[in-house]
Amino acid sequence: MDFLQLAVKTGIYALMAGTLVFALGVVTLKNLFHAALSLAAVLIGTAALYLAFHAEFMAAVQILLYVGAVITVIIFAVMLTEHIAERSILQHNKQSLPALLGVLALLVLIGKVLLKTPWPVNPSTLDARVSVSDLGVALMGTYVFPFEVISILLIGALIGAVVIARKGSHP
Amino acid sequence: MNLIPLSHILIFSLALFGIGIYGVLTRRNIIGILISIELILNAANINLIAFSQTTSLSPETGQVFALFVIAIAAITAAVGLAIVLALYRARKTVFADEVHLLKW
Known part of the structure; x- marks a missing residue:
């Protein structure tokens, strides 16, 4: 074991x-x-x-x-x-070193903060099994408003993507 | 889940987030930038799932919001790549630093 x-x-x-x-x-x-x-x-x-x-x-x-x-x-x-065919094209811009330093500084900062934070543990969620029907009930009950917002956003974005990518769409 | 401590998962997703930020800052190709954004969203999802098993009020919350994040990532990819295709058709380039029509 x-x-x-x-x-x-x-x-x-x-x-x-x-x-x-x-x-x-x-x-x-x-x-x-x-x-x-x-x-x-x-x-x-x-x-x-x-x-x-x-x-x-x-x-x-x-x-x-x-x-x-x-x-x-x-x-x-x-x-x-x-x-x-063209393999010689530069794929990265000239900001590699500043970007690396900035990202490392950000990571050290966030890492220090999250190691110092005492994360509270809720014993009822520890090792809880969430079944698909639990998720469905939560989606249709507590979270029904964000669910509907996401559906409207999805349909709008898909229609927008088709309109943008259509041939001859720019005037 | 209680095999590995929560902070190790958070450090892992923090590393994934940092790699994604580095990619967004240094890639020239717009599709490369979009790929790096997917990495960042994925790191956020790992955090949501990990929190849903330890600190959240009810165990479904994190998973439901991770679902929403996945849906928004799909929207980002669809709209972003449509814009890339339209840009390629109009300007014959996919490099972010060559698109300077509005820059002076």
Whole structure:
């Protein structure tokens, strides 16, 4: 039992480390197609992390919506726009060093704050299993207003995307 | 969930957030910037799921709002990539620093 727990713990930490390596690939790879594939790996790793947190429905949604839909759209856009033949184009601007220093300072600041914060633990949510029907009741009961707002936003954004991307739409 | 402490998950998602910010600041390609924004939203989602299991009032709250964040990420990708395609058709470039029509 103890050995099994240790194995699961090691597995979760290894998953986190692998996800971070792929995330570094997302921002540093020169070929944008490879960066998109690396983003897919990050999203799949996150879905596995959700499984470890007992959020099975969220893992399924992550795989279906992110890896299925968003990655496909991004890869389509890469293939429609990028000059595949030209490899010599500079992919990063000249702000790499200031950006790195600024991001490191921000990370140290936030990390110090969140390590000092005493996070309260609600014992009733610890290891609680949320079933899909619980989520559905919450969506249709307590959170019905944000749910409706999201649906209107979604339909508006999809119509807007079609209008923007249509040929000859600019006057 | 109680195998690993909450602060380790928060540090992990903080690192993911920092990598995303770095990508937004340094990428020239607009699609690369959009990909980095997806990384940032993903880091926020990990925090929401982790909090829903430890500190929140009811266990569904975090997951419901993570669902909303995923929907908004899909909207961002759709509208952003439509704008990129329209821009590419009009100006033949996808690099953010070459689009300076309104800059002087």
